[in-house]
Amino acid sequence: MTHAARRGNATFGVLLVLIGVAIAILNAVALRPGAGTQWTQRTEHVHTLEDGTEVRWTEHEAVSVKEGREMAAADQDAAPLLSRTLGLWGAAILTLCIFSFLLGDNPLYKAAEAIVVGASAAYWMVIGFWETMVPNLIAGLFPEWTRSNFMPRLSEDASVDFLLLIPLALSVLLLLRLAPKIGWISRWPTAFIIGVFCGLRFISSLEADFLSQIGPTIKPLIVIGENGFDLESSFSNIVLVLGTLACLVYFFFSVEHKGAIGKVARSGIWMLMITFGAAFGYTVMGRIALLAGRFEFLFDDWLWLIDPKDAHPAQAFLQTIAPMLM
Amino acid sequence: MLKRTIPMLLAMAAGIVMILAYFFPWLTPLQDQTTVWFNILAAVAFILGGGNLLKVHLKKVSDRREGWAYSMITLAAFVGVLVIGLFKLGVNPLDDFPAQRMAGDFRAEGSGFWYVYEYVFAPLTATIFSMLAFYVASAAFRAFRAKNFEAILLLSTAFVILLGRTAAGVFLTDFLPEEGMLANFRLENLTVWIMNNPVTAGNRAIMIGIALGTASVSLKILLGVDRSYLGGGD
Known part of the structure; x- marks a missing residue:
């Protein structure tokens, strides 16, 4: 593809996203008023502390537009929430930006990709901090402080665990990898991580992936059922047992695959091809299911063009034109 | 040393x-x-x-x-999500401990981190993975030419599995009886048989191979034979 063609595609991708957003705005204003609105039911919480201070906060629970309007009509505290509506519009626009890559690389796709990179790195850091470091490290080293700030349900008997100074020291050493001159010292914690992982995987792989796979493979090749010889079960068992053995022979590279061994190995390849074909089929199905989910998000949650969950009060677009066509 | x-x-x-x-x-x-x-x-x-x-x-x-x-956008997204998550912005306190705002669940519905997950992280990652549907299909069209017996096996299995898990597969072989030997050739039953037998056989062999490989690599590392994880230099 020439540079000019690539540039043309990029411009076309950006234009298409902008046109899509403009149509969505028009749709939400004129065609399907309120499309993309997010409704919530509010619950007010008021607590009076020991020193007389009042603490208040509002909890929002997502409800469908239809439920929300019914609740509002029944004087229950439900209303559209601007922040969630903006969030949904933002998510939809980001989705379009990613899809624009199908037309070629463009600035909007690159921006969305940059957001994915930054947000995912921070996302997993936050998860690691609150779910692993706070309960396992900080709570062990500073139990009182953690109880009064982050984990009020932490046991009153929890005492300082000085052994946790070891992982703390290893953590500091690991972070020294960012310092070029003394980066070598991060080999210590890295070696610890690798050692523990090897120890865990050595046992678990032999137990779960090796021994537990052999047991169910040992099956009778001739199955005699209540009505005598069971052809279907016998054939299935023969395929399973001999197929597994043939694949294992194919993986055995210490012997040259010639003669009888070569023929068995070749049948092992056939079994593996069937396995890869099934894996490919399932991968395609999984991706298409995800794609359908994204289209449902765009056409149902955002644009209200379809309404499979009967969540929008206004008659959906396709439901409106369907009777006209019939 | x-x-x-x-x-x-x-x-x-x-x-x-x-x-x-x-x-x-x-x-x-x-x-x-x-x-x-x-x-x-x-x-x-x-x-x-x-x-x-x-x-x-x-x-x-x-x-x-x-x-x-x-890179600026990446940095802004990184710092933004980090601040929202680490400072628990928008998190409500627990009912039992109203005085401790930082004790609230950082992933609870309505928290800042929930917004990041719901409206940024989940839609973006799901869309990126869903786009693979297009690329897998176009790559398969180019790569999987049925030029030998192995390729035919792979393609036909994928085809049967894809059809067998959809309503179209059930419809196509609806003429076959539901009981007896011929029922095994109904696409939905054939898919189950393929998954339970040849695919299980292939997967088992792969898993046994991986297990033996993992165990041997682990042993090599633990016995000090493989030191590649230490990198180069003294």
């Missing part, structure tokens, strides 16, 4: 404790302790990753290299 021998001994000691604890129950507390340390270090590895991301992108921005504006 400091750069190679000590880390190697550390790896050996940690790994051997994990293996011995499986055989000697009185070592289980030590194994549990080591696992907690491992989890802490794994979480710190995410911080290291974040630090590295900051370093790389800040350098790119300061050098004004090509695409530095996208």
Whole structure:
């Protein structure tokens, strides 16, 4: 593809996203008023502390537009929430930006990709901090402080665990990898991580992936059922047992695959091809299911063009034109 | 010594404790302790990753290299999500402990971090993965030419599996009886048979191979034969 063609595609991708957003705005204003609105039911919480201070906060629970309007009509505290509506519009626009890559690389796709990179790195850091470091490290080293700030349900008997100074020291050493001159010292914690992982995987792989796979493979090749010889079960068992053995022979590279061994190995390849074909089929199905989910998000949650969950009060677009066509 | 021998001994000691604890129950507390340390270090590895991301992108921005504006977006997204998550912005306190705002669940509905997940992280990652549907299909069209018996097997299995799991597959072989030998050739039944027998056979062989490979690599590392994880240099 020439540079000019690539540039043309990029411009076309950006234009298409902008046109899509403009149509969505028009749709939400004129065609399907309120499309993309997010409704919530509010619950007010008021607590009076020991020193007389009042603490208040509002909890929002997502409800469908239809439920929300019914609740509002029944004087229950439900209303559209601007922040969630903006969030949904933002998510939809980001989705379009990613899809624009199908037309070629463009600035909007690159921006969305940059957001994915930054947000995912921070996302997993936050998860690691609150779910692993706070309960396992900080709570062990500073139990009182953690109880009064982050984990009020932490046991009153929890005492300082000085052994946790070891992982703390290893953590500091690991972070020294960012310092070029003394980066070598991060080999210590890295070696610890690798050692523990090897120890865990050595046992678990032999137990779960090796021994537990052999047991169910040992099956009778001739199955005699209540009505005598069971052809279907016998054939299935023969395929399973001999197929597994043939694949294992194919993986055995210490012997040259010639003669009888070569023929068995070749049948092992056939079994593996069937396995890869099934894996490919399932991968395609999984991706298409995800794609359908994204289209449902765009056409149902955002644009209200379809309404499979009967969540929008206004008659959906396709439901409106369907009777006209019939 | 400091750069190679000590880390190697550390790896050996940690790994051997994990293996011995499986055989000697009185070592289980030590194994549990080591696992907690491992989890802490794994979480710190995410911080290291974040630090590295900051370093790389800040350098790119300061050098004004090509695409530095996208690095700015990456940095803004990174710092934004980090501040929202670590300071628990928008998190409501627990009902039992209203005075402790920082004790609230950072992933609860309505919290700032929930917004990040619901409206940024989930839609973006799901869309990126869903786009693979197009690329898998176009790659398959180019790569999977039915030019030999193995390729035919792969393609026909994928075809049967795809059809057998949809309403179209059921419709196509609806003329076959529901009972008896011929019922096995109904696409929905054929799919189940393929998954339970030849595919299970292939997967088992692959898993056995992976298990033996993992065990042998683990042993090589724990016995100090493989030291590639220490990198180069003394």
